[in-house]
Amino acid sequence: MTSLSPVSPDPTAPAVAPEPGLHRDRPFSRRNLIRTVVGGYLPLLVATLVVFLPLLWMVLSSFKQSGEIVTTDLKILPESLNLENYRTAMTTVPFGQFFLNSTIVTLAGATIKVLLAILTAYALVFVRFPFRNFIFLLILVALMVPPQVSILPNFILIAGIGGKNTLWGIILPGLGTAFGTFLLRQHFRTLPASILESAEMDGAGHWRRLWQIVVPVSVPSIATVALVTIVTEWNDYIWPLIITDRPETMTLPVGLTLLQNNESNAAGWGVLMAGAVLVIVPILIIFAALQRYIVAGLTQGSVTG
C-alpha cells in the first residue's frame, strides 16, 4: 500500500530537487520560494481547479432561474439560493422515486455482493475442495469479461423471466462478484495461519472462524470492497437503462436521462444541474469521507470507465 501513503520524504524528487554544484538556497530565500510556487503549487492549483470548477458551476447553476441562465451576460453567482429547480426536477419526473430506487438497488446490491465475496473468498482460502485453484482461475477470467458485451443476452434472459421494470431485475445480473472475491481472497491469504489454527483447536467451525476471526481482522479490506461496490452500483447506467422504461423503477442516472428529454430547451439547464447535483453529490460526500479506501480499491488491480 505504499501507493496510498501521503507523499513520502523524497530527497531527490525531480520537481524541486536542489541542483548539484549550485549552492543550496536557504529554505525561505526568494529564489526558492518562487521555484516552490511556480514548480510546486501552481500545477497543483491548476489541476485542482480544472476538477473543481465544473462541479462548482453545476452547484451554482442549480440555484439559478432560467432568466439567469438564458442570457448572454454570464452571471457567476445565483441571485438567491432558490430551490425552484429542485422542485421542478422533482415534479416533472418522479425524482424522489428515482432516489429511493437508486438507494434500494445500491444498498441491496452492495450488501449481497459483499456477503457473497466474503463467503467465496473464505471458501477459496480456508476450505479444502478439489480444483480450488481452477475455480479461482475461472473467477479471474470473469473479472476480465466486460459487462457491456453481456447486456443483450442478459436482457433477453431477465426480460424472459419477467424482470423488466423491476428492481430485482436491475440488481440480479450484477450480483455475482469476481472483483470482491479476488480482492478479499488476496487479503485473506495474508492472514497468519496460527490464529485460525488455535480457533480450530478450540473447536470453532468454519462459520464461527469466518465471523469471529477472519471478518473482524479484515475490516479495511471489506470496507474497500463495500465502498467500491456502492459507488459502482450507484453510478451503474447501461444495465438499468435497458431493463427499465417506466419511471416507477428507474434509478437516478436513468431518470436523469428522462429529465434531459423533458427539459431539452435552454431554460431547462438549471433543472438538469439540480438533477446532476442529486446524482453526483452523495457519491462526492462518500468519497470525501472515505477516499482512502476507494482509491485503494480502484487502483489496486482494477479500473473503470
Add this chain to the structure above:
Amino acid sequence: MTRQLAPHPAAKPKRPPGRSAKVPKRRWTARTRRDFFVFLAMALPNLVLIAVFTYRPLFSNMYYSTLDWTLGSPTATVVGFANYVTFFSSNDAPKVLGTTAVFTLVTVGGSMVLGLLVALALNAKIRGTTFARSAVFAPYVLSGVGVGLVWLFIFDPGYGVLAWLLRGIGQQSPQWINDPQLSLVMVILVYVWKNLGYCAVVYLAGLQSLPQDVMEAASLDGANGFRRFTSISLPLLSPTTFFLLITTMLSSLQAFDLIRIMTPLGTGTSTLIYEAYLQAFGAYNRAGYSAAISVVLFAILLVITVLQLRFVERKVHYS
C-alpha cells in the same frame, strides 16, 4: 464503472512462505466431506451467478450473432456469418472501427500523458498534495451521466461558459453537438477529464516506489531534473506505463455513459460498444447484428487481455 483485472506491479500479494502446504492431503474422511459441502454452500451462489450472467452471455452472443433476429420477435432465421459480412462490407465497419480507434487512442494517450504530468506535480514535497491527489481522483468515481450533463451545459453554444469565454475573445462557439467531428472531440475531452486522475494516482504510486539510491547517484553525477526524469524515472516506470496502457485501453473501449448522455444519436461518436447498443436497443432492434458487433468488440478486448497476461508473466521490469 467497469473493472478489469491487471495485477498492479506494486501490488503483489504478500504470502507467508510455506502457506500452500498448509493443508496436507488426506483421505475422504468425514471432515473432508464436511469441507466439501461447506465450500459449496459458501461459494456456489456466487459461482452460479458468475456463470449465468458473465460466462453464458459470451456464448449466447456468439449464437445470436448467427441469427437474423429482430429483438422482441418470436422468430429468427439462422444466417451464419451474414451479420459479420454485412458489418465488414458496409460503411458501418470503417466508420465505427475508425471512431473506436480515434476515441481509444486519443483518450488513452491523453489521460496517460496528462496523468503523468499531474503525478509529477503531486510528487512535489509541499503541503496540500494529499488533498490535491483526492481532488484529481474525484471525477473518476462520479456518475458519467451527471458529469456528462454538467459538461454538456458548459459546451452549450448559446449559454455555456465556454461560449461566453469565446465571445470574450471575439470568437463564436462551435456547434459541438451538431458537428459529428466536434462531438467526438467534446466527448474525448470530457472522458480525459474524468479519467486522468486514475492515471495520475497510479503513476504517483509508481514514482514513489522508484529506487532512491539510483536517483541520488544520477544526481551526484550531475544529471539535472529533466535528464533524471527521461533517463531514469521514465524507463523505471515502464511496468506502470504498461499497466495503465492496458487498463485504460480496456475501459476506453467500453466507454458508454458519456457517449450516451452527450451524444444520444451517436453521430460521429458511435464506437463499437455504442453501435452494439444502438443496433439492439435503438430504433432498429437488430439483435443478431448487435450481437455480431459485440463479438467483434469482445475479440478485440480478448486480444488486449492476452497480450497483457503474456507481458505481465515476463515482467516488464528494468530493475
